[in-house]
Amino acid sequence: MTAPTVGKRPADLLREGRRALGVPLLWLGAVAAGWVLVAVVDPNEPGHYPTCPLLAATGLYCPGCGTMRALHDLAHRDLAGALARNPLAVLSLPVLAWAWLGWVRGRWGTPTTARASVPAWVQWAAAALVVLFGVARNLPGMTLLSPA
Structure with a gap:
């Protein structure tokens, strides 16, 4: 909790x-x-970035495989291409932005600002979603989730 702002000059607050x-x-x-x-x-284009270590060692896609290509597609306004590369990464971006804004609000907050915490079950559900996505994209016939 931050100290009360009563009696502080605007320059000190800034x-x-x-x-x-x-x-x-x-x-x-x-x-x-x-x-x-x-x-x-x-x-x-090959040679610019390292290969995923899991993909190189096992031939399996990790949950993060395709994220850089998805971000590249998003930077070039190709949402369909980004979703084809890594839908989990694309759909997690608004959540990460929201978490960052919550972090900023918590750091900038006043004494009356309550710090919100993420319930444990949400954290476990998110971890399970990442694991399930990683497994599903490697199942035979699930080429829809493949980053290739």
């Missing part, structure tokens, strides 16, 4: 706000830089 938002803004900058890199350097 300085505290910048300090509180430093880490979330660094993360935003790193994600944006990564997205720009993936948008500019096409992951569909």
Whole structure:
């Protein structure tokens, strides 16, 4: 919980706000830089990025396989292509944005701002969804989920 803001000057509040938002803004900058890199350097062309270690070792697709190509497609406004590469990654982007905004609100918050936590069952359900997606995309006949 942050200290009360009563009696503080606006310049002090602004300085505290910048300090509180430093880490979330660094993360935003790193994600944006990564997205720009993936948008500019096409992951569909071999040799630009490393191969997935699980795919290289076993020939199986991990839940993250195709994510860079999906982000590349999104950067070029190809939602259908992005969903074909990795639907789980594309559908998780709004959730990640919402979580980041919650993090910012929590860091910038006032003493009356309640910190929301994700229930344990939601965390377990999300983990199970990722595992099930990873298994399903490797089943015979499930070429719809294949990132190829």
